[in-house]
Amino acid sequence: MILPTFIIVPLLAAFLIVLCGGRRDRAGVLIGGAAAAALAALSVVAFINGRGEAAVYVMGAWKVPLGISLVLDPLSSLMLVMVSLITLTSLLYSVAYIRRLEGEGKYYALLMILVAGMNGVILTSDLFNLFVFMEIALFAAFALVAYGGRAQEYEAAFKYAVMGSISSSLILFAIAVVYSSTSALSMSTIAAILPQRDPVLTLWAGGLFLAGFGLKAAVMPFHAWLPDAHSSAPAPISAMLSGVLIKALGIYALIRVFYNVLGAPPVFLQAFLVLGAVSMTVGVLLAIGQWDIKRLLAYHSISQIGYILIGMGLGTTLGMAGALFHLFNHAVFKSLLFYNAGALETALGTRDLRAMGNVTRLLPITARTSMVASLSISGLPPFNGFFSKLVIILAALQAGQPVFAGLAVVGSLLTLASFMKVQRYGLRSERPAGALQAKVSWGMNAAMVVLAVLCVATSLMIVPGIRETILDPAVRVVMEKARVWTAVFGK
Amino acid sequence: MILYALCFALFLVGLYGLMTKRDLIKIILALGVMGYAVNLMFVLIGYRARAAYPILEPGKPVPAMVDPLPQALVLTSIVIELGVTALLVALALRLFQKYKTFDITQIRRLRG
Numbered sequence: 001m002i003l004p005t006f007i008i009v010p011l012l013a014a015f016l017i018v019l020c021g022g023r024r025d026r027a028g029v030l031i032g033g034a035a036a037a038a039l040a041a042l043s044v045v046a047f048i049n050g051r052g053e054a055a056v057y058v059m060g061a062w063k064v065p066l067g068i069s070l071v072l073d074p075l076s077s078l079m080l081v082m083v084s085l086i087t088l089t090s091l092l093y094s095v096a097y098i099r100r101l102e103g104e105g106k107y108y109a110l111l112m113i114l115v116a117g118m119n120g121v122i123l124t125s126d127l128f129n130l131f132v133f134m135e136i137a138l139f140a141a142f143a144l145v146a147y148g149g150r151a152q153e154y155e156a157a158f159k160y161a162v163m164g165s166i167s168s169s170l171i172l173f174a175i176a177v178v179y180s181s182t183s184a185l186s187m188s189t190i191a192a193i194l195p196q197r198d199p200v201l202t203l204w205a206g207g208l209f210l211a212g213f214g215l216k217a218a219v220m221p222f223h224a225w226l227p228d229a230h231s232s233a234p235a236p237i238s239a240m241l242s243g244v245l246i247k248a249l250g251i252y253a254l255i256r257v258f259y260n261v262l263g264a265p266p267v268f269l270q271a272f273l274v275l276g277a278v279s280m281t282v283g284v285l286l287a288i289g290q291w292d293i294k295r296l297l298a299y300h301s302i303s304q305i306g307y308i309l310i311g312m313g314l315g316t317t318l319g320m321a322g323a324l325f326h327l328f329n330h331a332v333f334k335s336l337l338f339y340n341a342g343a344l345e346t347a348l349g350t351r352d353l354r355a356m357g358n359v360t361r362l363l364p365i366t367a368r369t370s371m372v373a374s375l376s377i378s379g380l381p382p383f384n385g386f387f388s389k390l391v392i393i394l395a396a397l398q399a400g401q402p403v404f405a406g407l408a409v410v411g412s413l414l415t416l417a418s419f420m421k422v423q424r425y426g427l428r429s430e431r432p433a434g435a436l437q438a439k440v441s442w443g444m445n446a447a448m449v450v451l452a453v454l455c456v457a458t459s460l461m462i463v464p465g466i467r468e469t470i471l472d473p474a475v476r477v478v479m480e481k482a483r484v485w486t487a488v489f490g491k
Numbered sequence: 492m493i494l495y496a497l498c499f500a501l502f503l504v505g506l507y508g509l510m511t512k513r514d515l516i517k518i519i520l521a522l523g524v525m526g527y528a529v530n531l532m533f534v535l536i537g538y539r540a541r542a543a544y545p546i547l548e549p550g551k552p553v554p555a556m557v558d559p560l561p562q563a564l565v566l567t568s569i570v571i572e573l574g575v576t577a578l579l580v581a582l583a584l585r586l587f588q589k590y591k592t593f594d595i596t597q598i599r600r601l602r603g
Contacts, residue, residue, distance in 0.1 A: 128567075131568075132567065132571070135571045135575075139574060139578065142578055142582075143578070146582060151586070154582055154585045154586050154589060155586065158515070158579065158582045158583065158586060161575065161578060161579050161582060162509070162518060162522065162579070165522050165525075165526075166522070168571075169502070169505075169525045169528075172529045172533075172568060173502065173528075173529050173532065176532045176533050176536060176561075179533075179536060179560075179561070180536045183558070
């Protein structure tokens with residue numbers, strides 16, 4: 001069975017790293033790298049072998065209403081591929097970057113626990129198990145945000161930990177509400193029973209879930225922790241947090257719970273639309289005003305999450321395809337942008353755009369890949385961001401929501417403006433940069449090049465033949481709503 | 492029903508403390524109150540009036556039992572809360588070492 005290995009491998013790696021690691025980080029790099037490579041290979045194999053079908057693993061042979069089952073359907077395997085890809089590049093990037101921060105093996109152990117938690121969230125089909133894996137991932141994330149050990153990093157980690165605990169309490173409260181009416185925790189059983197119960201209960205549970213997962217995804221009224229936490233973490237961790245953590249714990253959980261368990265109640269879809277529009281526009285407006293490059297990128301994460309929410313809220317097949325496509329693309333280009341920011345910080349010793357100089361000559365790879373990523377996030381062809389935003393905008397028009405389509409276009413233009421600011425002041429200003437403080441190593445460069453190639457490659461997902469094999473099965477899982485489980489568990 | 496409402500009220504007390512208190516330690520305690528409210532809610536959901544403990548004994552008739560699953564869930568969530576609290580206290584100590592205060596209005600290096 002391939003399913004539990006996605007959780008076992010990173011957990012075992014974390015354990016072995018702590019066990020073998022002395023004061024040096026060699027064990028961490030070797031074991032962590034092996035585990036990340038194995039996970040990437042496994043997730044791709046699982047994705048290809050899945051062929052749009054779902055696989056089930058019953059833990060401890062306790063069948064569904066009693067025990068916990070892991071389910072690998074096309075949506076989860078798409079998410080797993082995304083998480084593994086970003087983890088692999090993040091590890092490659094970390095080797096040199098973390099050594100500069102007195103790197104120790106513990107960092108790699110925490111990174112592996114983070115991956116184990118996210119994989120668990122993606123695979124599980126049990127609400128309480130989802131909560132437990134979410135906490136595992138968050139523990140590692142809190143510690144990693146504080147990893148740098150400076151005052152502002154502790155401050156950001158404290159803020160993040162408090163907000164994370166509030167959202168976890170809200171989610172647990174929602175699970176209690178659901179359990180009180182259905183006496184079940186497995187998503188399939190709840191999805192079957194809940195329609196026969198009082199609809200007020202769905203509203204209660206849905207409201208609590210929306211607040212809880214919304215906090216995790218940093219949707220606009222709940223966003224305050226994100227710019228601090230994501231900009232204070234080390235660059236490869238910022239890439240993990242912004243690229244995949246808010247999606248695995250926030251967006252993926254929202255999609256799973258609201259579509260596959262609660263059956264997509266229209267009132268919540270409307271809420272997604274409104275929250276998405278607010279996050280998208282206010283996030284990008286706040287981003288334009290930033291001078292710290294990592295804070296600017298963090299605010300853009302809020303804005304791009306808004307796009308995904310709008311795609312989710314439309315409730316149409318095309319909208320959901322756009323949302324999932326943008327989710328994948330955002331993981332690629334936002335991670336790349338954070339790697340660029342980390343490389344600039346390493347080489348120039350500053351994150352302030354005003355203090356940077358022209359680096360096109362000194363750091364050619366950083367400059368070029370950051371141009372690719374900036375064009376992707378701003379939605380210019382032929383990069384992936386253009387296609388996914390186009391799908392979302394077309395879906396909004398098709399669903400009769402021209403206001404949201406218009407807002408998405410405006411948001412995209414403002415994104416372009418803020419990245420012109422990054423390029424104009426930061427990387428391509430008239431003033432040449434002084435001497436470099438440190439070299440950008442080959443590992444960091446390799447991670448950036450891989451993601452820059454992916455920025456172009458993932459836009460192929462829009463091509464008809466490829467779209468049918470990659471995106472459409474995942475979209476079908478979501479759009480079948482609560483009925484999806486009968487295909488998985490029979491009956 | 493009153494019990495559930497009181498649970499929710501306790502949850503809101505925690506939330507209120509979290510939003511109004513300025514001391515790091517009091518914030519951590521407020522989070523604990525929120526956690527207790529949710530745990531209490533879980534135990535109450537499993538409660539059945541005049542029911543026995545959920546252990547089968549050979550030779551005894553099976554009486555009405557309380558639901559054992561919420562109790563197991565509460566144990567798990569208590570352990571998780573312990574971990575979060577320990578981490579928060581560790582962070583608060585480190586913050587105190589850096590800033591020499593627990594007052595969050597003094598700990599404001601991040602803004603914007």
